[in-house]
Amino acid sequence: MMGRKLRGAVALAAALAALGCQRETRRFRESPPAATSETAVSMSELVPGPKTRDLPIRNPYERNAYAVSEGERLFNAYNCSGCHSHGGGGIGPALMDDQWIYGSDPENIFSTIVEGRPNGMPTFRGKIPNYQVWQIVAYVRSLSGLLPKDIAPARDDHMVAGPEPQRTEPLRPKHAFTPAAAEHP
Amino acid sequence: MSQSVRFWWSGRAGVAALLVTVGICGCSKGGARAEPRRAGADTVRTDTVTPPAAPAPGGPRATIPADAAAPEDGQWTRPARDYASTRYSGLDQINTGNVAQLRVAATFSTGVLRGQEAAPIVVNNTMYVITPFPNFVYALDLTQPGLPVKWTYKPKPMAAAQGVACCDVVNRGVVYADGKIILNTLDNHTIAVDAETGREVWRTRVGDINLGESLTMAPLVVKDKVLVGNSGGEFGVRGWLTALDLSTGKLAWRAYGTGPDKDVLIGPRFHPFYAKDRGTDLGVATWPGDMWKIGGGGAWGWISYDPALDLVYYGTSNPGPWNPAQRPGDNKWTITLFARDPDTGEAVWAYQITPHDLHDYDGINESVLLDVPWHGQVRHVLLRPERNGYLYMIDRATGEVLYANPFGYINSTTGVDLRTGRLQYAADKEPELGKVVRDICPAAPGVKDWQPSSFSPRTGYLYIPHQNLCMDVESVEASYVAGTPFVGMNVKMKAGPGGHRGELTAWDPVGGKPVWIVKEDLPVWSGTVATAGDLVFYGTMDGWFKALDARTGRELWKFKTGSGIIGQPVTYRGPDGKQYVAVLSGVGGWSGGIVAGDLDARDSSAALGFVNAMKDLPARSTKGGTLYVFALP
Numbered sequence: 121m122m123g124r125k126l127r128g129a130v131a132l133a134a135a136l137a138a139l140g141c142q143r144e145t146r147r148f149r150e151s152p153p154a155a156t157s158e159t160a161v162s163m164s165e166l167v168p169g170p171k172t173r174d175l176p177i178r179n180p181y182e183r184n185a186y187a188v189s190e191g192e193r194l195f196n197a198y199n200c201s202g203c204h205s206h207g208g209g210g211i212g213p214a215l216m217d218d219q220w221i222y223g224s225d226p227e228n229i230f231s232t233i234v235e236g237r238p239n240g241m242p243t244f245r246g247k248i249p250n251y252q253v254w255q256i257v258a259y260v261r262s263l264s265g266l267l268p269k270d271i272a273p274a275r276d277d278h279m280v281a282g283p284e285p286q287r288t289e290p291l292r293p294k295h296a297f298t299p300a301a302a303e304h305p
Numbered sequence: 306m307s308q309s310v311r312f313w314w315s316g317r318a319g320v321a322a323l324l325v326t327v328g329i330c331g332c333s334k335g336g337a338r339a340e341p342r343r344a345g346a347d348t349v350r351t352d353t354v355t356p357p358a359a360p361a362p363g364g365p366r367a368t369i370p371a372d373a374a375a376p377e378d379g380q381w382t383r384p385a386r387d388y389a390s391t392r393y394s395g396l397d398q399i400n401t402g403n404v405a406q407l408r409v410a411a412t413f414s415t416g417v418l419r420g421q422e423a424a425p426i427v428v429n430n431t432m433y434v435i436t437p438f439p440n441f442v443y444a445l446d447l448t449q450p451g452l453p454v455k456w457t458y459k460p461k462p463m464a465a466a467q468g469v470a471c472c473d474v475v476n477r478g479v480v481y482a483d484g485k486i487i488l489n490t491l492d493n494h495t496i497a498v499d500a501e502t503g504r505e506v507w508r509t510r511v512g513d514i515n516l517g518e519s520l521t522m523a524p525l526v527v528k529d530k531v532l533v534g535n536s537g538g539e540f541g542v543r544g545w546l547t548a549l550d551l552s553t554g555k556l557a558w559r560a561y562g563t564g565p566d567k568d569v570l571i572g573p574r575f576h577p578f579y580a581k582d583r584g585t586d587l588g589v590a591t592w593p594g595d596m597w598k599i600g601g602g603g604a605w606g607w608i609s610y611d612p613a614l615d616l617v618y619y620g621t622s623n624p625g626p627w628n629p630a631q632r633p634g635d636n637k638w639t640i641t642l643f644a645r646d647p648d649t650g651e652a653v654w655a656y657q658i659t660p661h662d663l664h665d666y667d668g669i670n671e672s673v674l675l676d677v678p679w680h681g682q683v684r685h686v687l688l689r690p691e692r693n694g695y696l697y698m699i700d701r702a703t704g705e706v707l708y709a710n711p712f713g714y715i716n717s718t719t720g721v722d723l724r725t726g727r728l729q730y731a732a733d734k735e736p737e738l739g740k741v742v743r744d745i746c747p748a749a750p751g752v753k754d755w756q757p758s759s760f761s762p763r764t765g766y767l768y769i770p771h772q773n774l775c776m777d778v779e780s781v782e783a784s785y786v787a788g789t790p791f792v793g794m795n796v797k798m799k800a801g802p803g804g805h806r807g808e809l810t811a812w813d814p815v816g817g818k819p820v821w822i823v824k825e826d827l828p829v830w831s832g833t834v835a836t837a838g839d840l841v842f843y844g845t846m847d848g849w850f851k852a853l854d855a856r857t858g859r860e861l862w863k864f865k866t867g868s869g870i871i872g873q874p875v876t877y878r879g880p881d882g883k884q885y886v887a888v889l890s891g892v893g894g895w896s897g898g899i900v901a902g903d904l905d906a907r908d909s910s911a912a913l914g915f916v917n918a919m920k921d922l923p924a925r926s927t928k929g930g931t932l933y934v935f936a937l938p
Contacts, residue, residue: 196781202539202790203468208908208916210898211471211790217905240468242788279741279779279795282908 161231163223179226181258185271191259192273194252198244200260206281207263212241216263216282218291224266229257265290365678366765367814369393370685372612373674379878384424384478384523385757386875388610389674392759393835394876398884399937400838404852404862407935410885411452413445415930419901420893422755423478424523424832424873425932426486427887428500430880431455433481434932437893438467438474438491444503445932448880452934456503458488466492469519469788471539471913472895473902477755478873482526483551489520495533495549507554511535515788517542518603525608527617527647530557534604538622538667539913541791544603544639546619548650558650562602562621562638564588569638570650577654578704579726581635591635591660599785600632601625602639606669606755609687614702616644616653618687620668626783627665627749628793630738635660640668642689644704654704659693659728663735664717664778665749665794666693671757672701673767677814679707688814690758690769692751693728695721696812708817712810713752713773714802717745736780736794748776748798749913750895754830757873761835764855766820767812768841770829772896773801774918796914806918809833809843811858821858827922830896831888832873842886844870846897847925850888850933866890868929869897869922885936891929892922900926 181187195201203209207216222232233253236243244253262272262285272285375387377395386392399407415421419437426433432445432452440462444455467474470491479488485497485506493512498505511533512518517540525532530548538544544562549555560570565586577583584590589597603622610617624632624639640659645652658668672687677698679686686707689697694715698707709721717734721727734745753771760767776798783793800806807825812818831844839855846869852862869892876886893901898912899919909917 197784199784199786199789199791202792205904205911205913205916206795206908208905208911209902210904210912210916211468214903214905214908214911216908217903219903236465238464240465240470242465242468247786278781279777279797279910281795281797281910282905 161227163228176225177227179254179258181254182226182261182267183271187255188258188262188267188271189273190252191255191257192276194248194256195259198248198256200256208282215260216288218264224261224264226254226257226261229260230254233257264288365815366762367675367677367760368762369760370611370613370674370676373610381424381427381875381877382481383426383525384480384873385607385609385671388612390607390609390671390757391673391835392757392832393761395837396876396878396884397837399836399840399876399886401840401854401861403937404838404840406937407852407862407864407886408938409864409933410936411934413443413452413932415443415889415891415932416441417930418891418928419930420473420475420897421872421889421891421930422475422894423889424875425887425889426479426481427875427877428481431500432887433479433486433500434889435476435479435488436930437476438462438470440476440488440490442479442486442488442498442503444500458498458503458505460488460490460494460496462490462492462494463514466490466514466519469514469517469537469540470521471536471790473893473898475521475894477521478523480524480526482531485551487524487526487531489522489524489533491519491521493518493520493535495520495524495531495554497531497551497554509549509554509556511547511549511556516540517788517791522605522607525610525617526551527610530647532608532617532647534606534608534619536603536605536622538601538603538605538625539627539790539792540788541599541625541785542601542603543598544601544621546604546643546645546650548647560643560645560650560652561588562604562641563592563597563600569652570645571652574646575652575654577656579656581660581725581727582655582657587635587637591637593633596632599625599791600636600639602641604669606667607671607757609672609674610647611674611685611701614685615646616701617647618642618644618672618674618701620658620670620672620689622667622669623662623665626791626793628738628780628783629661629663629736630780631783631793633661636662640666642668642672642699642704644701656699656704656706656726658691658697663730664745666691666751668692669755670753673758673760674701675760675814679815688767690753690767690771690812692747692753693718694747694752696769696817698814698817710817712769712812712819713771713808714746715752717747736778738780738782741777741779743777744775745778746775746801747772748774748918749796750774750828750915754895756830756871757832759833759835759841761839761841761855763837763839764811765813765815766855767814768833768835768855769810769812770831770833770843771808771810772828773803773806773808774798774828775801776914792913795910797909798914798918800918807845809841809853809858811855823853823858823860827925828896830871830894834874834876834886836876842874842876842888844872844874844888844890846871846892846922848890848892850874850890850935864933864935866929866933867931868892869900869926871897879936883936885934887932887934890931890933892926893928897922897926899923900928
């Protein structure tokens with residue numbers, strides 16, 4: 121009886137340990153998607169004629185905690201935080217809420233950063249290497265709770281400004297193109 | 306049951322005791338050092354307190370210098386009304402006796418839902434209103450019922466300019482001169498349009514958004530010059546004040562806020578009062594390396610003019626970045642009051658108000674030119690309710706500080722040394738890299754921001770709209786990327802002592818202390834106007850437009866507009882001979898960004914930390930953009 125229980129516990133511990141190892145494997149050189157902003161990026165949910173949906177682009181950094189924390193560092197280093205603060209916004213819109221003027225999919229955010237947007241978002245084309253943009257994309261999505269909790273950043277050492285991404289729940293099921301009421305004329 | 310209740314209570318008591326302990330710790334930290342207390346603080350009153358003893362009528366009283374006053378023609382041709390920047394109207398049809406009957410006479414939607422900070426301008430029976438970006442200008446016909454639109458001018462500024470506006474895409478008003486309406490656009494164009502037809506006369510580009518520059522200030526016309534200054538202290542701009550030719554728009558001179566003397570237009574005529582402001586090329590020498598090139602010092606605020614001395618007065622903005630560790634030195638000429646010759650731009654004197662700024666205490670507030678009886682003689686002075694919390698009375702001929710008294714709660718500095726003119730910093734409130742410094746008062750917007758005061762020669766008081774906010778800060782390294790923010794400070798603002806976030810203070814310039822103070826729950830981010838009817842008008846961020854008794858501060862009338870008020874009220878005589886009061890309603894600006902920009906209050910650092918102090922605003926005001934005009938029935 122006891123032996124079986126013990127064996128079960130050992131097996132469970134082993135399984136957990138194995139999972140833990142998996143969790144701790146840091147792939148520092150994750151390859152980003154080959155995609156650039158020239159890849160198919162749709163800005164509308166409205167598709168005329170028969171539905172033709174491009175395959176969504178997967179950002180492998182969204183499964184890599186180290187890459188997401190790099191994204192957080194770069195978000196500050198490139199002054200994204202100067203306009204979007206720690207997700208609450210300021211000069212630029214909030215990134216932790218459920219309003220996505222230009223879409224919340226990774227490829228949408230990638231395009232927004234690289235191309236810029238007409239109402240004040242600068243174009244960072246040629247200023248930030250693509251793999252860093254993808255890291256920032258992953259971090260930006262973590263701000264509104266769109267990343268798995270075991271990947272999203274936890275509390276950092278800075279002055280507590282808001283809920284850490286790890287504890288941020290998405291406000292609502294995401295809508296890719298909820299126009300912000302504040303969108304300028 | 307009773308056991309568990311008692312247990313619950315004891316738990317509460319424990320929490321309460323803990324809070325008290327924390328409170329005491331917090332207090333003793335501040336109390337260990339002598340803090341500059343505002344004189345006459347016992348006269349602080351709310352709406353219900355009886356008026357305090359006012360100075361005897363007929364006693365020594367400040368007056369408006371005749372040269373800098375505007376004739377009472379019922380018009381309002383520039384945001385500050387006169388060159389002395391008093392915002393005083395001699396109209397008295399609406400007065401303390403009948404203001405209770407004030408009614409809405411007309412409204413007009415500006416069509417833009419961002420912070421409406423402008424003053425409506427009234428000239429030749431026409432009212433001119435400028436909106437926030439995209440900076441539409443409307444000319445409204447005051448001779449017709451319902452104020453129909455005579456013309457609309459759309460300057461079509463670059464939309465990208467919105468990305469370099471630190472604190473909402475505001476505009477603080479147009480100015481009328483020589484048959485033209487002069488306006489500034491967010492994307493750095495100064496434009497003259499024909500006041501009758503709205504046709505463009507000239508358009509001059511004075512700055513570049515890719516350097517982080519923008520224009521939000523109201524230009525001032527002095528003689529044949531249009532004076533314009535840039536915004537961008539949060540973007541590492543190099544600040545300047547520029548003069549354009551009124552008839553052609555051609556650049557006449559530019560005086561930089563940092564750099565070598567030849568760029569700052571410092572020459573043989575320059576005689577600062579204090580030794581600390583004397584020397585060669587201090588705009589370079591007081592910076593590390595080339596940091597002066599991205600050091601801020603813009604001129605996004607108010608300009609006054611004294612025709613007798615032929616000098617213009619204005620102050621410069623904060624240095625960049627906010628993180629002070631990245632710019633050791635006095636950082637001249639940021640947060641500096643300049644007196645310049647309007648024809649040539651030459652500096653005649655300068656006084657650096659806040660050297661080596663630690664907390665974003667821009668020096669752009671209004672200079673109200675007054676003649677004040679002082680130690681047995683009449684001194685020609687200017688009064689400046691500064692962002693750092695001191696109200697400076699300065700000799701406007703020499704730059705000598707006669708007094709600098711607190712008009713709000715301050716613990717970030719301990720006073721101004723009148724011998725050297727130097728602001729004294731409190732060492733324990735200095736930001737340090739990687740450290741959180743708590744309870745710095747005032748917060749970054751200061752005891753008072755851009756929102757302009759008014760002065761009544763009938764009471765002799767200055768009516769100052771302002772905030773009561775403190776903050777926690779953590780400085781972090783700022784990287785300079787042209788066209789993006791250059792700040793390096795995480796900020797979290799909160800209400801100051803007393804828990805209210807705004808005040809309207811009536812200040813006696815002669816006594817150098819407040820006479821009465823009205824507390825407001827929200828920051829008072831609107832301007833004020835004083836009238837010969839002994840009224841003071843102002844608005845609140847939840848939309849109330851109020852009239853106070855100018856002598857006592859008693860509230861005599863109020864009206865709830867559609868959105869929060871952060872604009873500048875004006876009053877004028879209509880073509881029908883009646884007196885009107887007008888104000889724009891539409892919340893926004895730095896303080897109201899949480900509403901205007903749909904910011905997320907869960908991030909207390911949003912909008913450079915202002916959001917944390919304004920979490921209740923979305924429940925109290927929605928966006929708006931409406932002109933309200935009031936009159937007696």
